[in-house]
Amino acid sequence: MKQEHVQSVSVTGGIITVSSTRTEETDSSGKTIRTILAEAGIPVLHYAIIPDQIEAIRFELYQTLKTCNCIIINGGTGLTHDDCTIEAVTPLLEKKMDGFGELFRIKSYEEIGTSTMLSRAIAGTIRGSVIFCIPGSTPAVTLATRMLIVPEITHILTHASK
Numbered sequence: 001m002k003q004e005h006v007q008s009v010s011v012t013g014g015i016i017t018v019s020s021t022r023t024e025e026t027d028s029s030g031k032t033i034r035t036i037l038a039e040a041g042i043p044v045l046h047y048a049i050i051p052d053q054i055e056a057i058r059f060e061l062y063q064t065l066k067t068c069n070c071i072i073i074n075g076g077t078g079l080t081h082d083d084c085t086i087e088a089v090t091p092l093l094e095k096k097m098d099g100f101g102e103l104f105r106i107k108s109y110e111e112i113g114t115s116t117m118l119s120r121a122i123a124g125t126i127r128g129s130v131i132f133c134i135p136g137s138t139p140a141v142t143l144a145t146r147m148l149i150v151p152e153i154t155h156i157l158t159h160a161s162k
Contacts, residue, residue, distance in 0.1 A: 015044055017049045017136065018051070052075075090122065107148070
């Protein structure tokens with residue numbers, strides 16, 4: 001890869017767990033994301049657990065954008081009546097990264113088979129920051145964070161911040 005495609009960028013992480021039932025003690029997915037980011041040297045400056053409500057998701061996202069440029073929202077991406085993360089975030093994205101969802105589903109298919117078609121994982125940018133919306137299961141956040149987000153975050157932010 002050409003050097004101009006990846007520049008020195010300070011990455012600051014934000015984690016938002018969308019759930020009506022999880023607490024800090026039971027949020028294993030949020031803890032997993034935090035651990036993987038820490039292993040990669042990415043500080044987590046914001047963490048919150050919020051209910052499956054469009055306005056709550058949008059409010060927390062905008063709060064997180066104040067201090068973080070790599071925001072991982074986990075949960076609320078499925079097909080149940082209360083899953084609304086995708087509906088909350090998609091209209092706010094300035095640029096979509098369709099390849100993220102496509103790659104996530106390819107990698108998920110290798111692990112869980114055809115049920116991966118239920119995943120509505122997405123990513124995109126807002127004001128030079130990148131937002132990832134991923135399923136809330138611990139295996140899903142591990143796959144997305146370790147295999148897709150961490151390896152490419154500096155590259156993504158190099159382009160997003162231009």
